[in-house]
Amino acid sequence: MYCSRTVFRCFKTLERCADAVTGAAGPVFVTLAVVLISIGILCFFEVILPMLAFSLITIPTCTLIAFNLMMHYYYVCTVSPGFNDQPSPVAGTSFMWAKLKRQHEGNTSPQDVVMITPAEMAQCRKCVQMRPERSHHCRICKRCILKFDHHCPVRINQCVGIHNERHFVLFMAYLVLSTFCFTILGFSKAKDAMGFTWPMVWLYRMPATLFVMIYILCVVLCFAVGVMLTFHLWGVAKGETSVEGQDHEHYSKVAKSRGETFVNCYDMGKRKNLELFFNIGPSGGYSITTLFFPFRIMPYTDGRAWARKGGLERHDGVRRGEELTDEEDEGFA
Numbered sequence: 001m002y003c004s005r006t007v008f009r010c011f012k013t014l015e016r017c018a019d020a021v022t023g024a025a026g027p028v029f030v031t032l033a034v035v036l037i038s039i040g041i042l043c044f045f046e047v048i049l050p051m052l053a054f055s056l057i058t059i060p061t062c063t064l065i066a067f068n069l070m071m072h073y074y075y076v077c078t079v080s081p082g083f084n085d086q087p088s089p090v091a092g093t094s095f096m097w098a099k100l101k102r103q104h105e106g107n108t109s110p111q112d113v114v115m116i117t118p119a120e121m122a123q124c125r126k127c128v129q130m131r132p133e134r135s136h137h138c139r140i141c142k143r144c145i146l147k148f149d150h151h152c153p154v155r156i157n158q159c160v161g162i163h164n165e166r167h168f169v170l171f172m173a174y175l176v177l178s179t180f181c182f183t184i185l186g187f188s189k190a191k192d193a194m195g196f197t198w199p200m201v202w203l204y205r206m207p208a209t210l211f212v213m214i215y216i217l218c219v220v221l222c223f224a225v226g227v228m229l230t231f232h233l234w235g236v237a238k239g240e241t242s243v244e245g246q247d248h249e250h251y252s253k254v255a256k257s258r259g260e261t262f263v264n265c266y267d268m269g270k271r272k273n274l275e276l277f278f279n280i281g282p283s284g285g286y287s288i289t290t291l292f293f294p295f296r297i298m299p300y301t302d303g304r305a306w307a308r309k310g311g312l313e314r315h316d317g318v319r320r321g322e323e324l325t326d327e328e329d330e331g332f333a
């Protein structure tokens with residue numbers, strides 16, 4: 001676990017260096033990402049897809065994966081992360097919004113009932129506004145974000161918060177899935193494009209050099225985003241955001257030094273934490289199909305109330321006044 005933490009910290013440090021260098025160039029990177037994703041999809045559909053067997057299955061499946069990839073990227077860049085100084089949005093009525101499950105659909109057993117209690121309010125030291133717990137002030141957006149995860153200037157050019165965190169995770173998941181398919185299924189075509197087969201025959205409109213570049217990019221992204229996705233999902237399963245993950249490591253040490261154990265009050269157990277994050281499952285508002293089609297859904301809370309572990313109103317093992325401030329959180333960076 002120490003080794004994987006070190007790898008994660010290296011990735012985090014690399015990401016933050018990239019954030020610092022490219023902060024102002026956010027829109028350029030988003031445009032570049034859109035261009036690269038589009039070329040990748042064109043490469044796959046022109047070169048790889050026609051050689052696959054069972055076209056009745058593979059064509060709709062690959063089209064759905066590509067559609068999910070593009071739509072979740074669009075949503076994560078355009079859906080507001082949830083600003084503390086704005087009223088809570090309401091669910092839309094267009095066809096892109098999933099329908100809420102009917103009440104009492106399925107059998108909700110007592111252990112599936114989740115108690116959601118209002119968040120504690122505190123004043124932000126930077127914008128001086130009252131904000132609910134789990135909010136953090138983003139120094140780039142200069143506002144408080146509800147359930148702040150991190151600010152991402154390179155890939156999405158905005159914060160990840162309560163309203164776009166699900167799209168962020170699903171975008172990473174579909175990126176890993178599509179780059180994995182490209183890497184495995186496109187291997188023989190990449191060998192052709194690199195000239196390993198003789199005589200070299202390349203009868204596609206897509207230039208062979210561009211195909212090779214996209215192939216190499218897919219291999220790198222599959223590994224790098226795969227590592228990030230794994231750690232992000234691990235955090236979700238533990239009921240914590242990226243910034244809370246760092247805080248909780250610190251709180252655990254403080255509690256341990258007193259002979260106590262730190263308990264995260266938002267940790268409802270791995271399965272329930274994942275269900276709450278995606279708002280599915282027996283107590284969730286939506287069907288599991290919302291993971292496979294690029295629907296928009298509302299989170300289980302508006303960021304001003306939280307589901308808590310039975311009997312806990314706040315974290316165990318950390319006392320009032322010991323919680324880290326926004327400035328101290330930035331000190332981890």
Ligand SMILES: [Zn+2]
Pocket residue numbers: 124125126127128129136137138142143144
């Ligand atoms: Zn603030």
Ligand SMILES: [Zn+2]
Pocket residue numbers: 138139140141142150151152158159
């Ligand atoms: Zn931000």
